[in-house]
Amino acid sequence: MSTKEGPQPSRRGPYAKSTERRQAILTAAHAVFAAHGYRGGSLQDVADRAGMSQTSLLHYFPSKSELLLAVLNWRDSITGDGTAPRDPEESLVDAVLRQARFNENVPGVLELYTVLCGEAVTEGHPGREYFTKRFQELRRSYTRQLKQLAEEGRLRPGVDPETAAASLIALWDGIQTQWLLAPGSVDMAGCLRAYLDLVLLPE
Amino acid sequence: MSTKEGPQPSRRGPYAKSTERRQAILTAAHAVFAAHGYRGGSLQDVADRAGMSQTSLLHYFPSKSELLLAVLNWRDSITGDGTAPRDPEESLVDAVLRQARFNENVPGVLELYTVLCGEAVTEGHPGREYFTKRFQELRRSYTRQLKQLAEEGRLRPGVDPETAAASLIALWDGIQTQWLLAPGSVDMAGCLRAYLDLVLLPE
DNA sequence: GTCTATAGTTCGATAGAC
DNA sequence: GTCTATCGAACTATAGAC
Numbered sequence: 001m002s003t004k005e006g007p008q009p010s011r012r013g014p015y016a017k018s019t020e021r022r023q024a025i026l027t028a029a030h031a032v033f034a035a036h037g038y039r040g041g042s043l044q045d046v047a048d049r050a051g052m053s054q055t056s057l058l059h060y061f062p063s064k065s066e067l068l069l070a071v072l073n074w075r076d077s078i079t080g081d082g083t084a085p086r087d088p089e090e091s092l093v094d095a096v097l098r099q100a101r102f103n104e105n106v107p108g109v110l111e112l113y114t115v116l117c118g119e120a121v122t123e124g125h126p127g128r129e130y131f132t133k134r135f136q137e138l139r140r141s142y143t144r145q146l147k148q149l150a151e152e153g154r155l156r157p158g159v160d161p162e163t164a165a166a167s168l169i170a171l172w173d174g175i176q177t178q179w180l181l182a183p184g185s186v187d188m189a190g191c192l193r194a195y196l197d198l199v200l201l202p203e
Numbered sequence: 204m205s206t207k208e209g210p211q212p213s214r215r216g217p218y219a220k221s222t223e224r225r226q227a228i229l230t231a232a233h234a235v236f237a238a239h240g241y242r243g244g245s246l247q248d249v250a251d252r253a254g255m256s257q258t259s260l261l262h263y264f265p266s267k268s269e270l271l272l273a274v275l276n277w278r279d280s281i282t283g284d285g286t287a288p289r290d291p292e293e294s295l296v297d298a299v300l301r302q303a304r305f306n307e308n309v310p311g312v313l314e315l316y317t318v319l320c321g322e323a324v325t326e327g328h329p330g331r332e333y334f335t336k337r338f339q340e341l342r343r344s345y346t347r348q349l350k351q352l353a354e355e356g357r358l359r360p361g362v363d364p365e366t367a368a369a370s371l372i373a374l375w376d377g378i379q380t381q382w383l384l385a386p387g388s389v390d391m392a393g394c395l396r397a398y399l400d401l402v403l404l405p406e
Numbered sequence: 407g408t409c410t411a412t413a414g415t416t417c418g419a420t421a422g423a424c
Numbered sequence: 425g426t427c428t429a430t431c432g433a434a435c436t437a438t439a440g441a442c
Contacts, residue, residue, distance in 0.1 A: 018425090037325045039242040042417065055419085056426055064418065111324060118321010121314060121383050122240045132384045139381075139388070160397065167374055167394045170381060174373025178342075180324050181335045185342070191370045194363065198401045221407090245435065258437085259408055267436070 022060050024050045026074045029067050034112035037119050038068050038127065065126035072116070072130050079109060092145050093196050100172070100189045110176050117173065139165050146199075154201050164199050171195055225263050227253045229277045232270050237315035240322050241271050241330065268329035275319070275333050282312060295348050296399050303375070303392045313379050320376065342368050349402075357404050367402050374398055 028049035032041040043064055047054040061067040079099075086095050103110050120127040142165035149155050155164075172192060179186045231252035235244040246267055250257040264270040282302075289298050306313050323330040345368035352358050358367075375395060382389045 021425095035326050037242065037322060039240065040322075040325055043419090044417080053427060054417095055428085058419070059425065062419095115321050115324050117380060118318050118324075119240055119243075121318050121321075121380065122243055123238050128384070135381050135384055136388065156401075158400070163390070163394055163397045166378065166381060166389055167398060170377025170394065171370055171374045172377070173380060174375065174377035175369065177320060177324065177376060178338050178369060178373060181331070181338060185339065186369055187366070191366055191373065194366045195370060195398075197361070198359075224407095246437090247435080256409060258410085261437070262407065265437095 018060070021050075021052070025052075025057055025060055025067070026071055029071045030075065030112055031108055033068065033071060034108040034115060037115045038064075038125070039119065043067075068116075068126050069130065071112075072127060075109070075112065079103075092142075092149065093193070093200065096168070096172075096192055096196065097189050100192050103176075104179075104188065110180055114173070114177050114180055135169065138169050141165075142168055149200065154203065156199055156201055159199050168192075168195065168199075221263070224253075224255075228255075228260055228263055228270070229274055232274045233278065233315055234311055236271065236274060237311045237318060240318045241267075241328070242322065246270075271319075271329050272333065274315075275330060278312070278315065282306075295345075295352065296396070296403065299371070299375075299395055299399065300392050303395050306379075307382075307391065313383060317376070317380050317383055338372065341372050344368075345371055352403065357406065359402055359404055362402050371395075371398065371402075 025046065029041075029046045031049060032045045035041070036045070043057055044054050046067070047057045050057065057067075061070060090098075116127050117131055119125055120131045122128075139162070143161050146155060146159075146161035146164055150159075150161060155161070175186060175188050175191045179188050228249065232244075232249045234252060235248045238244070239248070246260055247257050249270070250260045253260065260270075264273060293301075319330050320334050322328055323334045325331075342365070346364050349358060349362075349364035349367055353362075353364060358364070378389060378391050378394045382391050
């Protein structure tokens with residue numbers, strides 16, 4: 001049986017070569033979509049970066065829209081900023097600031113997110129559902145964490161957890177846009193820290 | 204002399220008809236770019252909406268990128284949210300909340316802004332300079348107003364005017380994106396009010 | 407000023423040889 | 425799996441008749 005497992009070009013498991021090719025495509029597509037957006041980036045651009053023909057690319061991803069969704073899901077898995085469970089020992093403030101500083105040093109990650117998020121608001125954009133769900137889940141996650149802090153008396157009186165959750169996400173996204181257009185004029189982590197300092201009380 | 208003034212098809216002034224045509228084009232382009240973005244919207248779409256051929260459209264605006272810039276500048280002139288001098292009698296809070304509530308009832312205005320702002324971060328986008336300058340001017344304007352409030356003792360101690368200015372703009376933009384994707388789940392004016400309540404002290 | 411016609415690209419996706 | 429070739433469509437912009 002073991003000698004007849006079919007398509008297994010490598011010892012590291014079935015379809016290992018294929019998986020590497022898909023990774024190369026995702027990396028290339030991430031860069032292209034970040035620089036030119038979904039509509040502005042072409043499959044030819046992605047294929048050139050990945051070192052293959054445009055038709056070979058479509059062998060791994062059946063269409064451009066499927067490629068976009070794969071890039072978005074892949075981004076979640078590497079940045080882990082979605083609904084992924086955080087270290088419970090790390091405070092909300094530390095987690096937010098750590099992620100904000102990390103993103104500053106990974107070129108392309110913020111571009112991809114900001115560009116596609118704006119594009120996704122347009123009619124018929126394949127990423128619209130992704131961002132809608134993402135915001136919904138993020139609001140729910142932050143609301144829960146803020147309610148927990150409220151129970152510990154760490155929330156400033158008068159602050160509504162749901163409003164603060166949506167506002168924190170909004171502030172984060174908006175400051176990223178300003179930072180991308182003028183990196184020297186905006187302090188991303190500083191703005192986030194200032195907001196959390198307003199919302200939270202010292203321990 | 205008065206009988207030989209050349210291109211004057213109307214009594215209401217020179218080029219009146221031409222001005223109306225340009226207005227129709229701007230209105231159509233505003234709707235198309237808001238719905239599909241700059242790269243996703245075509246001149247044919249705009250021409251169809253404006254009731255003319257695509258080539259006639261290019262008679263009024265020499266290129267697609269020029270049309271985009273004209274739409275952006277026209278938007279400023281009608282919404283008056285740029286660096287336009289506000290009524291000095293109106294407080295910062297009232298002005299922000301009034302504008303936020305107004306925008307909710309003008310479909311297309313927020314779409315255009317959010318979509319193009321995200322797109323503008325991409326390489327070679329004709330609107331990039333516009334948004335860069337816009338953010339710079341907005342930060343300067345809000346910083347000045349917040350410093351004025353600080354002198355009146357209306358600013359919460361510890362709040363930095365420049366940080367708060369960038370944060371207010373960021374929060375506003377970000378909450379618009381969330382509202383466009385889930386209008387029923389986000390209260391734009393509520394989030395802005397909550398933030399200003401945190402930053403400002405009661406009179 | 408307005409139009410038809412079209413040049414000249416570029417695109418996403420398919421067909422089929424190897 | 426990878427490629428060349430290509431289809432069919434869409435796009436911006438230009439040329440030129442009226």
